[in-house]
Amino acid sequence: MKTVITYDGAAQGWSDEDIRQVLESVTRVATILRDAGHSVQRVPVRPGLRWLAPCRRADLVVNLCEGIDAVSRFESLVAGTLELAGVPFTGARPEVMTICHRKHVANALLAAHGLPVPQWVIPNGHRVPGDFPLPAIVKPAAEDASVGIEQASVVTSRRALVDRIARMSEQHDEVIVQRYVTGRELAVGLVGEQALPVSEIDFSRMPEGAWRILSFSAKWDPGSDEDVGSQPICPAAITKPAADRLVALARDAWRAVGGSGYGRVDLRIDETGQPWILEVNPNPDISEDAGLARMAGAAGWSYEDLILRIVNAALADAQRSSSVAMLAEGARTRAERPTPERQQNLA
Ligand SMILES: Nc1ncnc2c1ncn2[C@@H]1O[C@H](COP(=O)(O)OP(=O)(O)O)[C@@H](O)[C@H]1O
Ligand SMILES: [Mg+2]
Numbered sequence: 001m002k003t004v005i006t007y008d009g010a011a012q013g014w015s016d017e018d019i020r021q022v023l024e025s026v027t028r029v030a031t032i033l034r035d036a037g038h039s040v041q042r043v044p045v046r047p048g049l050r051w052l053a054p055c056r057r058a059d060l061v062v063n064l065c066e067g068i069d070a071v072s073r074f075e076s077l078v079a080g081t082l083e084l085a086g087v088p089f090t091g092a093r094p095e096v097m098t099i100c101h102r103k104h105v106a107n108a109l110l111a112a113h114g115l116p117v118p119q120w121v122i123p124n125g126h127r128v129p130g131d132f133p134l135p136a137i138v139k140p141a142a143e144d145a146s147v148g149i150e151q152a153s154v155v156t157s158r159r160a161l162v163d164r165i166a167r168m169s170e171q172h173d174e175v176i177v178q179r180y181v182t183g184r185e186l187a188v189g190l191v192g193e194q195a196l197p198v199s200e201i202d203f204s205r206m207p208e209g210a211w212r213i214l215s216f217s218a219k220w221d222p223g224s225d226e227d228v229g230s231q232p233i234c235p236a237a238i239t240k241p242a243a244d245r246l247v248a249l250a251r252d253a254w255r256a257v258g259g260s261g262y263g264r265v266d267l268r269i270d271e272t273g274q275p276w277i278l279e280v281n282p283n284p285d286i287s288e289d290a291g292l293a294r295m296a297g298a299a300g301w302s303y304e305d306l307i308l309r310i311v312n313a314a315l316a317d318a319q320r321s322s323s324v325a326m327l328a329e330g331a332r333t334r335a336e337r338p339t340p341e342r343q344q345n346l347a
Pocket of ligand 2: 145279
C-alpha cells in the first residue's frame with residue numbers, strides 16, 4: 001500500500017528540539033508502516049498546496065499534521081483538503097476538529113446531548129454573571145495542549161476573575177470561564193471502536209497549596225514542580241464499575257461531537273463521584289511517550305499495534321463512508337440531466 005505521512009512542516013519559530021521531536025515521531029511511524037509492508041513517503045505540510053499532489057497519489061494518508069506552523073486552526077483545513085481529494089486518512093474528520101478546537105462550541109454540543117459539562121460562560125466584555133460559582137478557571141477557548149493554563153488561571157474572587165479574563169483576552173480572541181471541578185482527573189482513549197484503559201493524572205506530589213491542574217508548565221517543562229506533581233498513571237486505580245461508567249460517558253461524548261479515528265476524552269470526578277467532561281480531543285498526540293500510547297500499552301498493545309490499529313480504523317471508515325464518491329456521482333447524474341435554468345446557471 002502506498003502510504004503518505006503528513007506532518008506540520010512549517011517550522012518557523014520552532015525550537016530545534018520541537019523539530020527533532022516531530023521528525024523522530026514521524027520516523028518511528030514510518031518504520032512501523034514499512035515493516036508492515038507499506039511503501040512510505042513523508043510529506044511536510046507547508047502553506048500552499050504543494051503537499052497535496054503526493055497525497056492524492058497515495059492509497060492512505062497517515063495524518064500527523066496538527067496544524068501548519070503550529071497554528072492549530074489549519075489542522076482541520078488539512079483534513080478537509082484530504083477529504084475533498086477523496087484519499088482515506090487517519091484520525092478525525094475536519095468538522096470534528098473544528099468543533100473541538102472551540103471549547104464553547106464543543107461544550108454546547110455535549111450539554112445539548114445531556115452530557116455533564118461543568119457550568120461555563122463566555123464573558124461579556126470582561127464580566128460574567130455575579131452568581132457564577134467560584135472557584136472558576138479561565139481558559140483560552142481555541143487552544144489546546146494547556147496553552148494559557150497556569151496556576152493563576154484558577155480564581156477564587158470576583159476581582160481576580162475579571163483581572164484574569166482581561167489578561168487572557170489580550171492574548172486570545174476567545175476566552176471561556178468554567179466552574180472549577182475539584183477532584184480526580186481521568187482520561188479515556190478511543191481507537192476506532194475500541195476504548196482503552198482509563199488513565200489518571202496523579203497530583204499527589206503537587207506543591208502544597210498549588211491547584212491540581214495540568215498547566216502549561218506541567219505539560220511542557222520537564223522536571224518543573226508542576227511536572228513532577230502531575231504524573232500519569234495507567235490504568236487508573238478505580239473500580240471496574242467506575243471505569244465502565246467513564247468509558248460509556250467518553251463514548252457518548254465522542255459520538256456527540258461526531259468523533260472518528262482516534263481520540264481522548266478528559267474528565268474529572270468530583271467528591272460526590274459525579275463525572276464531568278472537561279474536553280474531547282480528536283487526534284491526540286500519538287508519539288510513543290504520549291498518553292494514548294501509554295493507554296494502549298495498558299491494554300496490552302505494543303506501540304506498533306496502536307499505529308496499525310489507527311491505520312485499520314481509517315481504512316474501515318473509508319470503506320464505510322464513500323461520501324466524496326457519492327458526491328461526485330450525484331454531481332455527474334445531475335449534470336447529465338440539467339434543467340433549463342440549471343443549464344443557464346452552468347453556462
Ligand atoms: N473545569 C475545570 N475544572 C478543573 N480543572 C480544569 C477545568 N478545566 C480545565 N482544567 C484543568 O486544566 C487542564 C487543561 O484544560 P483543558 O480544558 O483540557 O485544555 P487543553 O485543551 O489546553 O488541554 C485540564 O487538564 C485540567 O487539569
Ligand atoms: Mg486537555
